[in-house]
Amino acid sequence: MKILVTVKEVATVEDEFEIEGTEIADQYLGADLNEWDDYAVEEAVQLQENGVADEVVTVTIGPEDCEQTIRQALAKGADRAIRVWDDSLAEADLLDVGAKTEILSAVVEAEDPDLVLTGVQAGDDSFGATGVSLAEEIGAQWGAVVNHLEHDLEDGVASVRRELEGGVEELTEIELPAVLTIQTGINEPRYASLRGIRQAQRKPLDVQSLDDLGVEGSAVDSELELTDMYEPESESDVTVWEGGADETASELGELLREKGVAP
Amino acid sequence: MSDVLAVTDHRRGELRDVSYELITAGRELADATGGALHVAVISGTVDEFAEKLDREGVDTIHTVDHGEEFNHDVYTQTVTQLYDELAPQYVLAPNSVNGLDYAPAVANQLDLPIVTDTVDLEADGDSLTATREMYGGKVETTAELSGDAVVTIRGAEWPAAEGTGDASIEAFDVDIDEDAVGSTVTGFEEVGGGDVDISEADVLVSVGRGIEEEENLEIIRELADALDATVSSSRPIVDNGWLPKNRQVGQSGKVVTPDVYVAIGISGAVQHVAGMKGSDTIVAINTDPNAPIMDIADYAIVDDLFDVVPALTEEFQ
Ligand SMILES: Cc1cc2nc3c(=O)[nH]c(=O)nc-3n(C[C@H](O)[C@H](O)[C@H](O)COP(=O)(O)OP(=O)(O)OC[C@H]3O[C@@H](n4cnc5c(N)ncnc54)[C@H](O)[C@@H]3O)c2cc1C
Ligand SMILES: Nc1ncnc2c1ncn2[C@@H]1O[C@H](COP(=O)(O)O)[C@@H](O)[C@H]1O
Numbered sequence: 314m315k316i317l318v319t320v321k322e323v324a325t326v327e328d329e330f331e332i333e334g335t336e337i338a339d340q341y342l343g344a345d346l347n348e349w350d351d352y353a354v355e356e357a358v359q360l361q362e363n364g365v366a367d368e369v370v371t372v373t374i375g376p377e378d379c380e381q382t383i384r385q386a387l388a389k390g391a392d393r394a395i396r397v398w399d400d401s402l403a404e405a406d407l408l409d410v411g412a413k414t415e416i417l418s419a420v421v422e423a424e425d426p427d428l429v430l431t432g433v434q435a436g437d438d439s440f441g442a443t444g445v446s447l448a449e450e451i452g453a454q455w456g457a458v459v460n461h462l463e464h465d466l467e468d469g470v471a472s473v474r475r476e477l478e479g480g481v482e483e484l485t486e487i488e489l490p491a492v493l494t495i496q497t498g499i500n501e502p503r504y505a506s507l508r509g510i511r512q513a514q515r516k517p518l519d520v521q522s523l524d525d526l527g528v529e530g531s532a533v534d535s536e537l538e539l540t541d542m543y544e545p546e547s548e549s550d551v552t553v554w555e556g557g558a559d560e561t562a563s564e565l566g567e568l569l570r571e572k573g574v575a576p
Numbered sequence: 577m578s579d580v581l582a583v584t585d586h587r588r589g590e591l592r593d594v595s596y597e598l599i600t601a602g603r604e605l606a607d608a609t610g611g612a613l614h615v616a617v618i619s620g621t622v623d624e625f626a627e628k629l630d631r632e633g634v635d636t637i638h639t640v641d642h643g644e645e646f647n648h649d650v651y652t653q654t655v656t657q658l659y660d661e662l663a664p665q666y667v668l669a670p671n672s673v674n675g676l677d678y679a680p681a682v683a684n685q686l687d688l689p690i691v692t693d694t695v696d697l698e699a700d701g702d703s704l705t706a707t708r709e710m711y712g713g714k715v716e717t718t719a720e721l722s723g724d725a726v727v728t729i730r731g732a733e734w735p736a737a738e739g740t741g742d743a744s745i746e747a748f749d750v751d752i753d754e755d756a757v758g759s760t761v762t763g764f765e766e767v768g769g770g771d772v773d774i775s776e777a778d779v780l781v782s783v784g785r786g787i788e789e790e791e792n793l794e795i796i797r798e799l800a801d802a803l804d805a806t807v808s809s810s811r812p813i814v815d816n817g818w819l820p821k822n823r824q825v826g827q828s829g830k831v832v833t834p835d836v837y838v839a840i841g842i843s844g845a846v847q848h849v850a851g852m853k854g855s856d857t858i859v860a861i862n863t864d865p866n867a868p869i870m871d872i873a874d875y876a877i878v879d880d881l882f883d884v885v886p887a888l889t890e891e892f893q
Binding site for chain 1: 588671677678690706714816821829835883
């Protein structure tokens with residue numbers, strides 16, 4: 314069985330930052346492997362270690378800068394990586410769900426995996442929609458917000474738990490091939506070992522253009538256009554205590570006593 | 577056409593609150609586009625649900641009597657058929673776990689753009705401006721699209737529709753292709769039970785990712801002991817296995833309403849806030865003055881928790 318894991322490098326933002334147009338200024342941005350994708354990679358690697366999967370491939374739509382991040386997944390045990398990039402992608406302001414679906418589905422077509430794992434959401438733009446949209450596009454089954462997967466995958470069925478709101482889990486049987494969107498907490502993502510990190514440098518990382526994948530350039534034309542970005546206006550009338558930790562702690566202590574909830 | 581179709585949400589025999597919020601959001605859009613508001617209720621006791629959904633502003637309620645519980649294949653097939661029949665401009669769905677299990681599939685099948693987790697919507701003729709958050713609530717963005725679209729709305733952003741309407745209630749004759757139904761729900765399970773019920777606590781000392789390491793939880797426990805309070809947490813602490821599931825506050829954990837909620841190293845992501853915004857007094861201890869938790873906090877200490885928490889514990893020893 315082959316597993317394809319979609320992984321995204323997400324932007325992280327410093328506490329203090331500035332906005333330029335519809336973007337956060339570069340100097341305030343960092344980068345990381347999307348938290349949800351880290352769990353998806355771990356799940357795939359565990360399936361491989363359990364002998365259920367024989368190959369784990371990652372795919373990323375992203376610029377060359379993100380290769381270091383993608384290699385984290387290789388260091389944790391994925392076998393090889395695909396990175397899709399193109400000049401037309403570099404020019405795009407925003408890749409919406411439809412554009413990602415079209416690109417990722419071309420990769421699925423080329424790789425023909427039995428199982429695709431995505432994250433529930435990307436931590437930066439948080440559409441929470443790419444996995445299910447992709448499933449529909451490739452004619453696969455799917456399950457969103459999966460926090461448990463039985464590893465036997467017997468009879469071509471994935472037994473999963475979907476995490477609903479309010480501490481309720483739904484038990485669902487999903488026919489393969491399928492796309493599952495993976496929720497945090499499903500496993501304990503490992504840290505890459507030094508050996509893993511060394512090995513990752515030698516694992517294949519294949520760069521593909523839209524042309525290579527047979528995707529039309531117009532596929533990246535997002536139907537959504539970002540028109541503004543701003544810091545949300547605070548509606549709060551929060552009282553901020555100033556001073557050293559001793560002073561602020563004693564203010565809070567006093568409040569708790571006033572409320573009658575502290576000795 | 578400029579109608580709006582809002583697809584309601586229910587689970588285990590109950591309509592979820594967001595269903596009534598969808599009516600409000602849908603009515604606003606329909607007013608702006610000059611169209612009608614259609615509401616769909618799919619599966620379960622649809623007639624009973626339809627009666628409850630007949631609130632002010634609803635023009636037509638389409639009931640789809642098929643199965644008991646949510647099944648995403650049934651929802652996807654039904655909503656696409658309703659779209660073909662009604663030709664609405666906007667399909668509105670909740671940004672719930674189940675909403676996200678079918679709305680993207682509907683959008684892709686209909687070849688429509690999807691915009692999720694919206695907190696505000698403005699329609700003007702053919703164009704829609706959607707407001708949503710990015711970077712865990714640090715910024716808001718507006719995005720514009722034109723033509724038909726699928727939109728999911730965040731819960732508790734629109735008020736619930738009220739009053740009684742005089743909608744016409746119509747049974748929609750759906751044609752479900754059972755061969756295309758590839759998933760089966762076999763049951764539900766409540767998780768997060770156990771020794772403590774954090775929703776009963778008067779004071780919660782709640783810890784988040786700012787604590788960094790498992791062994792640092794000790795300073796939180798010491799504070800809770802000194803205050804005779806209960807320890808709760810945000811999701812990552814439970815994901816890491818540092819605290820059991822029954823301590824998790826939020827959308828997928830517990831809803832709590834203590835007298836005092838002290839959020840320590842918690843950013844205030846929407847899924848966390850959903851579980852604690854009803855607390856009487858909220859205190860945030862966070863190094864980031866712009867963390868979204870500050871928007872709902874009554875009091876805040878913008879400082880390092882490793883300095884503040886021990887100092888506070890000392891206050892009570
Ligand atoms: C479907 C779904 C369901 C979810 N359900 C839940 C849920 O039920 N409950 C929940 O909590 N989350 C839930 N989440 C996750 C949620 O989106 C956030 O990822 C999570 O709440 C973040 O937790 P946090 O605030 O502890 O961590 P972060 O967002 O990483 O915040 C850490 C905070 O600590 C501060 N900090 C760092 N160091 C220090 C220091 N030394 N002193 C003081 N402050 C410091 C930082 O400034 C930051 O604000 C859900 C997500 C999804 C997609
Ligand atoms: N640029 C990308 N490259 C690869 N995978 C992506 C990309 N964007 C999103 N994904 C995948 O889709 C999931 C959901 O993302 P989103 O729908 O954007 O919130 C992520 O967890 C990733 O697994």
